[in-house]
Amino acid sequence: MTSLMKAAVYRQYGPADVVTIQNWPKPVPGPNDVLIRMRACTVSSADWRIRSCSMPCGFGVAGRLAFGITAPRQPILGSELAGDVVEIGAAVRNVAVGDAVVAFSGAKLGAHAEYRCMRADAVIVRKPPALSYETATALAFGGTTALDFFRRGALRAGERILINGASGAVGSAMVQLAAQAGAEVTAVCSGANAEAMQQLGAAHVVDYTRVDFAGAGNRYDVIADTVGNSPYSRVRQVLTSHGRLLLVLATLPEMLRAPWVNITSRHRLVAGPAAERVDDLRTLVDMAVDGRFTPLIDSCFTFDKIAAAHARVDSGRKRGSVVVTDIC
Template structure:
């Protein structure tokens, strides 16, 4: 077996053109690792932010500390993938060679390559044959974010939920998960995405180019902001008593302000990093198999065109997830 692989590598921060295919050493699994032959991965908004260092206000320095001060510390992006196990470490007993899996590498990245090393006790589960590699790869990022924020925000049946940025990867996952929980969902998106949101179960849509949802008379029990333009000061008038604001994308000032709002008002602001849990990934797989959750896929690109996939994400106009596929 060759010791080299192709990987999408970026050696400097910048636009999609900094991403290039290179021959790199294939990862060698340790005792508690598995090596996965990647069949499908995604390019997400997180990859865009890391690649370009386009961090939310206040997180610029933190971004460089986390990912590399002057150049990327981890040159291979990509945090979600589906593929086949080709090697297992001596201490691995939960996965075997030939298993189809779906995995979420989180901040460790590394999925934009032909092979990816993942810890066997990480956020990884078996992929059922009923799910395609593409569908499976699109589950972790948006789905786990939605589940974690709704858990912290205490989503209940009957809640009036507004999703700001409903057509994105996280937003479209939130729409579906809230609908499945019995909530009444309002999706904020462009008119071009209205039909898609209705198909996902949204009871109502608001075209943000024409209507300011925060200026209306409707009250919401939960407002989830995946865009970063709905701080507490803006949405307070339409947040119901004991309402919860979920800041999926928050600036540093908004995160620092959240505890004060929670202490001094009847509202609650939820912000901060998302927990990455294997149980959540298994829940998403189960929901996808029985049709309760279908990740919205915007477009598909062959691995040879991964830079074009980055460019699609950079437009800010994608609907759902951008997939990168490898030849079988």
């Protein structure tokens, strides 16, 4: 008889209420797998895009091919998780039953459930006792994205960086990590989030409802666009001579344009999905323990209210991460 677990499942693309709690087969770990009993997870902007099929311009067909043409291929969303190891495969040596862990399943999703089975060599790190499950689960999505784009964009101490969409999960991670790297950070967000961005390390804040940063006369060595409304054509005049544009969220035409810009100008466009590295997650865990990085948490919902958590993300008003706890 197959054991069952509770999972947040969506069978069709659509708004938040397509997600419902259902019984689902509990995963069985293989020889190289780890079974994690979930304590906390998040609902991210990536979950919203996949669930609603709200893809950047040009990625509609690709999104359907990746996630399911007529219905979701993976009906359980969620990529960030924290929990306890309850079972391991015979070949697993890097974690043990009883270990508290934080993990990132990335595009494989599946974290919105009572249990998640992952390969032991996936992005899994032991969770120190000093970190709560709620804090730990919000580390990966924004933090690893920020680290990867800063690595590819060669962000250096002393440079001026502008972060467009600074109050989101990725943007708020970028503000903190750029400040930690010694950069001078300008955060673009609504005025209501200005104080929070300054507390995270932003030296300057631009209220996008009042000022167009691209026309304000300042120049930047690096611009990170997490919103998708700052193509190269808009920001080229405010990049320094060797400036870099980090297209965290980009349309297909903008991504296709990047190689040409990189060849024909001194500017550099960095685009494409962020790498999922266990070393990056370990770095974030260490920084969180030391107090050098704290994921910004917008709100917490219990698992039985996960549809409401999705609705909060859908609103476009969240600040940082939406966390889900009390998972069945």
